[in-house]
Amino acid sequence: MALLGLDLGGTKLALALLKEDGSVIKRKTAQVKDTRGGTRVGQLIKGQISDVINYSSDSGDEIKAIGISVPGISHAGKGTVWAPNIPGWEDYPLLAEVSSVTKEIPVVIDSDRACCIMGEVWKGNARGCRDAVFLAIGTGIGAGIIINGEILRGSHDIAGAIGWMALSRPFSSLYSGYGCFEYHASGDGIGRIAREYLEGESSYTGKLRKKAVEKITSYDVFDAYAKGDTLGAAVINQCVEFWGMAAANLVSLFNPEKIIFGGGVFGPAVSLIPVIKEEAAKWAQPISINQVVFDKSDLEGDAGVIGAGYLALKRLG
Amino acid sequence: MALLGLDLGGTKLALALLKEDGSVIKRKTAQVKDTRGGTRVGQLIKGQISDVINYSSDSGDEIKAIGISVPGISHAGKGTVWAPNIPGWEDYPLLAEVSSVTKEIPVVIDSDRACCIMGEVWKGNARGCRDAVFLAIGTGIGAGIIINGEILRGSHDIAGAIGWMALSRPFSSLYSGYGCFEYHASGDGIGRIAREYLEGESSYTGKLRKKAVEKITSYDVFDAYAKGDTLGAAVINQCVEFWGMAAANLVSLFNPEKIIFGGGVFGPAVSLIPVIKEEAAKWAQPISINQVVFDKSDLEGDAGVIGAGYLALKRLG
Numbered sequence: 001m002a003l004l005g006l007d008l009g010g011t012k013l014a015l016a017l018l019k020e021d022g023s024v025i026k027r028k029t030a031q032v033k034d035t036r037g038g039t040r041v042g043q044l045i046k047g048q049i050s051d052v053i054n055y056s057s058d059s060g061d062e063i064k065a066i067g068i069s070v071p072g073i074s075h076a077g078k079g080t081v082w083a084p085n086i087p088g089w090e091d092y093p094l095l096a097e098v099s100s101v102t103k104e105i106p107v108v109i110d111s112d113r114a115c116c117i118m119g120e121v122w123k124g125n126a127r128g129c130r131d132a133v134f135l136a137i138g139t140g141i142g143a144g145i146i147i148n149g150e151i152l153r154g155s156h157d158i159a160g161a162i163g164w165m166a167l168s169r170p171f172s173s174l175y176s177g178y179g180c181f182e183y184h185a186s187g188d189g190i191g192r193i194a195r196e197y198l199e200g201e202s203s204y205t206g207k208l209r210k211k212a213v214e215k216i217t218s219y220d221v222f223d224a225y226a227k228g229d230t231l232g233a234a235v236i237n238q239c240v241e242f243w244g245m246a247a248a249n250l251v252s253l254f255n256p257e258k259i260i261f262g263g264g265v266f267g268p269a270v271s272l273i274p275v276i277k278e279e280a281a282k283w284a285q286p287i288s289i290n291q292v293v294f295d296k297s298d299l300e301g302d303a304g305v306i307g308a309g310y311l312a313l314k315r316l317g
Numbered sequence: 318m319a320l321l322g323l324d325l326g327g328t329k330l331a332l333a334l335l336k337e338d339g340s341v342i343k344r345k346t347a348q349v350k351d352t353r354g355g356t357r358v359g360q361l362i363k364g365q366i367s368d369v370i371n372y373s374s375d376s377g378d379e380i381k382a383i384g385i386s387v388p389g390i391s392h393a394g395k396g397t398v399w400a401p402n403i404p405g406w407e408d409y410p411l412l413a414e415v416s417s418v419t420k421e422i423p424v425v426i427d428s429d430r431a432c433c434i435m436g437e438v439w440k441g442n443a444r445g446c447r448d449a450v451f452l453a454i455g456t457g458i459g460a461g462i463i464i465n466g467e468i469l470r471g472s473h474d475i476a477g478a479i480g481w482m483a484l485s486r487p488f489s490s491l492y493s494g495y496g497c498f499e500y501h502a503s504g505d506g507i508g509r510i511a512r513e514y515l516e517g518e519s520s521y522t523g524k525l526r527k528k529a530v531e532k533i534t535s536y537d538v539f540d541a542y543a544k545g546d547t548l549g550a551a552v553i554n555q556c557v558e559f560w561g562m563a564a565a566n567l568v569s570l571f572n573p574e575k576i577i578f579g580g581g582v583f584g585p586a587v588s589l590i591p592v593i594k595e596e597a598a599k600w601a602q603p604i605s606i607n608q609v610v611f612d613k614s615d616l617e618g619d620a621g622v623i624g625a626g627y628l629a630l631k632r633l634g
């Protein structure tokens with residue numbers, strides 16, 4: 001038997017045909033060239049699934065279940081998906097769309113952050129954990145949370161929206177549309193805070209002055225930080241404070257075994273995990289902080305597709 | 318059949334013999350006069366259970382299960398209890414202690430905050446909810462959290478330690494021993510912040526100057542606030558900010574149906590729940606905040622004993 005995992009991202013669709021033990025039989029990626037018509041993305045997924053079903057039945061690895069990771073929210077009860085970056089996917093009936101090719105094969109759809117923590121629990125750095133969090137810090141910020149082995153969904157499937165975490169008083173209208181944590185400490189936030197600093201500190205003449213202010217990104221800030229730049233250090237040190245406070249709040253509330261730091265920022269921020277733990281230890285419930293391990297993602301870009309495969313396996317019971 | 322709920326507090330032990338529908342057959346309280354010897358408290362509980370078992374078998378309401386709410390942490394796997402205010406209850410074997418009188422009757426022990434949300438879900442203002450939080454703000458701060466109908470325990474039974482929530486940068490060493498949220502916005506915190514303000518603002522000559530600074534408590538602050546005092550208003554308005562931020566973080570992370578505000582502070586702060594919701598709405602995930610209701614505790618002082626009875630009922634399956 002085999003499992004099929006899919007991970008839909010902004011520019012590509014990754015597929016992995018897996019054995020029951022998680023080993024990869026075959027991998028494939030398809031470019032998501034044009035998301036202007038959201039139905040085209042649905043048709044791309046349907047076509048790719050159809051191809052892999054044909055391949056697997058020819059090769060004798062019959063697919064028993066399919067998992068799909070989506071960059072947004074899955075409404076499991078309705079089989080619909082909300083994905084902010086795909087036009088028309090406000091409440092898109094993805095389950096119905098793929099059902100003409102999946103037929104009797106069970107299909108489970110979940111958010112990318114939920115799939116990432118499931119992947120790490122199955123085959124990555126949270127292996128065997130019952131209570132764990134994947135803190136995804138990239139362009140935006142979200143959390144995939146596992147409680148007693150199950151994904152935390154909430155009453156309307158939108159639990160884990162940690163980018164909205166309130167961490168810095170008083171409220172600023174700048175936070176609207178992002179959330180306080182995401183405003184300050186996402187990948188986009190790192191660039192944004194650096195640009196604010198550059199506009200405010202006319203005396204600074206370091207590396208980050210070599211580029212037009214409006215073009216400064218998180219890559220520039222990490223590069224400046226690595227080279228000992230004072231403004232780069234100020235921005236990254238403030239991020240460490242926010243990441244530590246947010247992780248501390250996860251520790252105090254959930255008493256997890258592991259927090260996995262993933263997303264594009266971890267990446268360059270992986271080496272900061274020990275100082276993030278130090279910051280978190282100041283704030284968190286003092287017993288819980290000694291019961292948790294902070295770690296990087298082991299599967300990195302594969303966490304979503306492997307986790308989708310694991311959801312498929314779990315669906316089989 | 319009948320269920321027995323017990324709620325151990327700092328000064329009294331409440332017992333309720335309940336029908337399966339939650340209606341009360343008989344109530345009883347016993348004074349906890351002397352907690353110096355923690356084993357005495359265990360013996361008090363055992364003796365009271367024994368009395369009620371005898372009463373119920375005489376009256377034909379046979380007890381089928383027992384639930385006990387404790388002011389601390391229950392380690393369900395071991396049957397032991399940690400309660401900071403009872404000497405010797407660091408890891409006290411309460412289940413073993415009562416087993417000589419409960420014999421074959423199943424006994425479930427849980428924290429007061431877990432019992433409170435269970436009580437509200439069964440018979441109070443969170444009736445029928447699958448995802449709800451009891452935010453207990455009294456001398457300290459804790460949260461009882463229900464996810465898909467089950468109590469959030471965490472990997473070592475200490476989930477819900479929301480008093481440690483990081484909400485105000487930078488870290489202050491004053492937070493050690495309390496947590497940031499509890500330092501600022503618990504019942505004790507209200508008195509503490511008022512005393513700090515009084516020491517810092519020599520120009521203030523209002524109502525709170527009529528008492529020695531070191532004797533100011535949350536009662537005095539709420540009284541001054543109710544009478545329009547400026548310093549009382551400053552302290553309570555800051556608490557509303559903290560309560561709103563913490564509630565917003567629960568909303569963004571858990572996407573719950575209800576947050577119930579309980580504990581001694583709600584109480585006098587019940588009328589503030591609408592402005593707490595306004596503050597939370599600034600910070601929280603904008604869809605989730607429209608899916609949640611903020612409400613007061615319906616059962617108030619009975620939430621723990623009713624919730625303990627509900628845990629007993631759930632134990633029967």
